[in-house]
Amino acid sequence: MSTAPTSPPPINTSKLLTQDFFPGDHSMAHGCPHIKPHKRAGEILSNYQVLTRYSLHYKHRHALGILPPAKKRSRSNEDQSLPKTPPLPTPACVMCQSSLGRIHACLHCVFVGCWKSEHAQSHAQETGHPFSMEISRCGLYCSQCKDFVYDRDFDGIHNIETVRNSEIVSMIQEPGQKRQRYSKWHAGNKEAAIIRAGTKSKICQGLRGLRNMGSTCFMNVILQCFIHNPLLRGYFLSDQHSSKRCEVKGDCMGCEMDQLFTQFYSGTKTPYGPCSFLHTMWMSSSELAGYAQQDAHEFFISALNQIHAKSPNTKLHHCSCVIHKTFAGVLQSDVTCLNCANVTSAFDPILDISLDLRPTRRSKSNGVNKMRGVDEKNDGPNSLADCLDRYTHPEKLGTNEYNCSKCGKTGQEATKQLSMKVIPPVLSFQLKRFEHSMGASKIETKIRFPAQLDMTQYTASARKLKKNKLAKLNGGSESGSPSTPSSSSSMSSVSSNSSVLEPIPTYVYNLFAVINHQGKMDTGHYTAFAKHRGEWFSLDDHKVTLATQKEVLDSKAYMLFYVKQTLDYDFPNAVRD
Template identity: 80%
Template sequence: MATAPSSPPLIPTSKLLTQDFSGDHSPAAAHGCPHLKQMKKSSEILTNYQVLARYCLHYKSRHALGILPPRDRKRAKLEKQDSSSSTKSLPTPSCLTCDTTLGRIHACLQCVYVGCWKGEHVQNHCATTGHVISMEINRCTLYCSTCKDFVYDRDFENIYNGELLRNAEIVSMVQEPGLKRAHFIRWNAPNKEAALIRAGTRLKPCQGLRGLRNMGSTCFMNVILQCFIHNPLLRGYFLSDQHSSKRCEIKTECMGCEMDQLFTQFYSGVKSPYGPCSFLHTMWMSSSDLAGYAQQDAHEFFISALNQIHAKSPGAKLHHCGCIIHKTFAGVLQSDVTCLNCANVTSANDPILDISLDLRPTKRSKSGVNKIRGTHDNDGPNSLADCLDRYTHPEKLGTNEYNCSKCGKTGQEATKQLSMKVLPPVLSFQLKRFEHSMGASKIETKIKFPAQLDMTQYTTAARKLKKSKLAKMNGASENGSPSTPSSSSSSSSSSTNSSVEIIPTCVYNLFAVINHQGKMDTGHYTAFARHRGEWFSLDDHKVTLASQKEVLNSNAYMLFYVKQNLDYDF
C-alpha cells in the first residue's frame, strides 16, 4: 500500500518571510495584521494552524478517503452491531457551546475552543480569554478579534498550500492508485527574474466583470461571450498571451484575435458596458447562417464560435488537435453495441465538444414526493442526473439496424449504450428545450442541477468496473451456496443500481448557466457566472450580484462545469 506524502515541514521562525514580487521587502509586507506578526515569534500558532488545516482538508475529502462520520452513512447501524469494525471517522466540526454545525464555525488557534460565529460564541470566547486569532473552518482563513476583520499572511498561506497539495496526493493515491502523475515542483524565481517581474508588473484592481451592449437581438451572443470570459481555461490561455492579436499572422477574420481583444476589454479597468461589434462582424463573415439581426439560438452560436476559433488556431488538425478549444471542451464518447444472441460487443469512439440532453416532462405526483434517486434536491425525476441516466441507459435497436459480425446473423436484435471514455476539462450541457417535430415549441420543464456534479458513474471505466463486480458476485453465488431466484435477482438489481466510488478527477464545479425566458422566437437570453467565488447575474449591460440559490432555481438552457481537479498536460 502506498504511503502518504510526508508532511511539509514548518518554516523556521527565523525565515518566515516568503518570496515577494511587490517590491516591498520590509518585514511588515508579509503580515496583514500586527497582532499576528507578534504571535508568529512562537511556532505554536503555526503548528496549530497546520493541524487544523489538515483536519479541514481531510474532512472536505471524507467521501473520497472513506473517513465519514458514522451519521453520514447508512451502515452506521451495522458498524454498531459489529464490534470488530475498524472504519475510521472524522468528527464533524461543531460549536462546543451550542453544538451547532452551522453558522460559520471558528477554531481558536491559541487553545482548543471551537465556536460558531452566528451565535457569537467564538466572539465571547475571544473577549473573555483575550485570545486574538481564530481560523474559519470552511475556508481556513484567519480572523483577528482585535482588528475585527479577516487578515492575510503569506506564511500561513504557504502552510495551507502545502497541506492542500499533500491532501490532493493522498486522495489521488486512495482513489486512483495506478494513475501516473507528474511530480509537483515548486518554482521560485531567481533574483534577476524576480527583479524583472517587479519592474514589468503593474498592479490593477480586480476586473473581469463588465456588461455587454445589446446591438439588436444579440443577447444570444452576449451570454456565450460571458461564459467564455468566465471559463477558467480560456481566461488563463488568453490572459497569458498564448494568442496575441499583435503577433497573429492571420490578418482578418481571426476568431482567436477577437477573443484576445474581448479579454483585453474586460480586464482593461473600464466598467462601462462594452459593445462587441468586431466579434459580431467576424462571426457574420465566418458563418453566413448567423448573419443578420434575427434572433439566433445560443447553442448554435456556441458551436459555431468554437469551430471558428479552432479553424483559425495555429496547427489546427481534424484529429488529436492541440488547440485551446479541444484542450478545453473536447471529450470522447464511447458507443457499445451488444448483440443479444452472442453477447458480442462492438465499440466506437466519437469526439464531442458538448452533450445535448433530452427533456421529458413529468406530471407531479399528488403526494408531492417525486424523488426517485435519493433525498437530494437535484435527484428528482426532472434533474440533470435523471437526464444523464436516460442518455447513458441501454437502448434497444431495431431488427434492421444491426448486423452482428461474430455470429453472422443479419437483422439481429442488439442494445446500444453510451458512456464517457474521456471527460473534457470543461463539460458543457445543452438541455433540448426547443422542439421542431410538430411545429416549433418550447419545453418549460424545470430541470434541477447541482453546483457540484460527479460524472464517475457515466464513464466507461466505471461501467467496466461495475460489470466486473457483478460478474464476480454471480460467479461467487454459483460456486458457493445455492440461492433462490428471487434473492439472486434482487442482489443483481441492487448491485446494478448502486453507484461506484467517486473519482476526484470526475468531479465538476458549476461556473456558468444560460437561461431563456419567453417564447421560442421572441424570447430573451440571460446568464449567471461565477467570478472570484461569487455569483453574478448577467443581463446584457446589467451586472448584478446573485445568490447560488437563485442560480440553482433558474430554468437553465445551457450548463457549464469545470473539473475540480485538472489533469496534468504532458
C-alpha cells in the same frame, strides 16, 4: 481502507520565508504587516496546518470513508468484520451551533465561530487574537487588516496538505492509477526580472455588464460564461494569446477573446459593448449575421469552432488549443450483441453534451410499462441525473441496424450504451428545451441540477469496475448472454449497493455558470448566472446584481457549465492515452 486527519509535526520556524515571490525584493515580504511576529512563534502555522488537514479531509470525507453509511444495509460477514471509522465532526460555531455560511477557526486558541452572527469577529476583538482560518476555503483572515491576507508560508502549507490529501485519495479510490506528481516551480533571478518588467498592477475586477446591441442577449450570456470560465480566464489573462503579437491575418476570435478579458479586467465598471466581437462572428459565421434572435447554444458552438480555427498549431487530432484543453472530451459507444455478448466500441470527440428532457417509453416488461427517469407524480424527468441516466442507459437497436462480426449473423439484435471515456475539465450541458419535430415549441419542464456533480457513474472506467464486480458475483465468469436471469438479478444487486461506485474526487464538478431562457422561442430573452469569487451574480445584459445559490438552482436552466474540482496535471497526455 479509511483514514482520519492526524496531527502534523511542528513547523520549523528557522525555514520560514522572509521574502515573497521575487528573490531579493524585500518590499514584497508579506501581504499583512501584522503577521510576522506571530509567525516566529510558530504556533499559528502549526494550527493552520492542522485545520487545513481537517478541512481537506472533511471536504473529501465521502471518498476517504470517514462518514457513516447513509442507510442501514445488510452486510456480509466480511463487511461486518471491518472496523468502523468515526465520522469527522461538522465545523460549527461554538456559540450558536450554526454550520452554515463562513465558519472561522481561531489560529491562537480552540475557538470556532460563525461570521454571519459576528461571533468570530467578537472573539477576535475580546481576546486580541487577530488571525483565523475560514474552514471551507482555508483562507487566512486578519482582524486588524479586516480582510483575507496572503502569505507565502501559509500558502506553502496549504499546497503541501492539498497534494498530500490528493495522494491519499488516489491510493484509496484509484490504487492502480499512476499519476504524474505535482512539482513546485520557483522563479529564478532572470525569470523574476522578466516578470517584474512586464507586469503592471491593475485593479482586479472581472465583473461587468454587456450592452444589448439589438437582440444580442444570446451572445452576451455566452460571453459572460466565457469570462467566468476559470480555464479560459487563466489562459487569456496569462497573455498566452496576445492580440498585439498575433500573426493571424484577418478576423481572429482569439484576439477578440483577449480584448474581451482586457476590457473586463481593466477596472472599468460601466457596461461594455462587444461590437468588435459581434462583427468578427458575423464575418466568420454568416448564418449568425444580422439582428435576428439566435440560439445561444448555436452561438456557443460556433464561437468555440472559430476560436479553435484561429489558434496557433491547430490540429485535427489531439489538438492542444485552449478550446480542446478546456471543453474536449471523448464519448465511448459500446454495442453489445445479444446473441454472443460481443462488444464493439467506438470513440467520438465531443465539446458539449446535449440532453433530452422528454423520456422515451420502453417496451412492456412483465405487464408493466416502464419509463426510465420519469417521476410518477410529475409524469416527466425532474433532474439532471435523470437526463444523464437516460443518456447513458442501454438502448435496444433495431434488427437491421447491427451486423455482428464475431458470430457472423446479420440483422442481429443488439444494445447500444454511451459512456464518457475522457471527461473534459469543463462540462457544458445543453438541455433540449426547443422542439422542431411537430412544429416549433418549447419545453418548460423545470430540471433540478446540483451545485456539485459527481460524474463517476457515467464514465467508462466506472462501468468496467462495475462489470468486474458483477463477474465476481457470478463466480468469476463473464460468459453467457447479458439478458440471462442470473446476470440481470446480479446487476440489480450491484446497482442497489452504492458502495460499488464510491465517489472519486477527480470526477467531481462544481457549477460556475447557468444560462436561462424566458419567453417563447422567437421572442424570448436570455439571462445568465455566474459565480465570481465565491459569490453568485445575476447577469441580464447590462444589469449585474447579487444572487443567491437558491435562485440559481431554482431557475429553469437551458445550459449548464461545470468545472472539475481537481484538474488533471497533464491533460493533453491524458487525452492521448
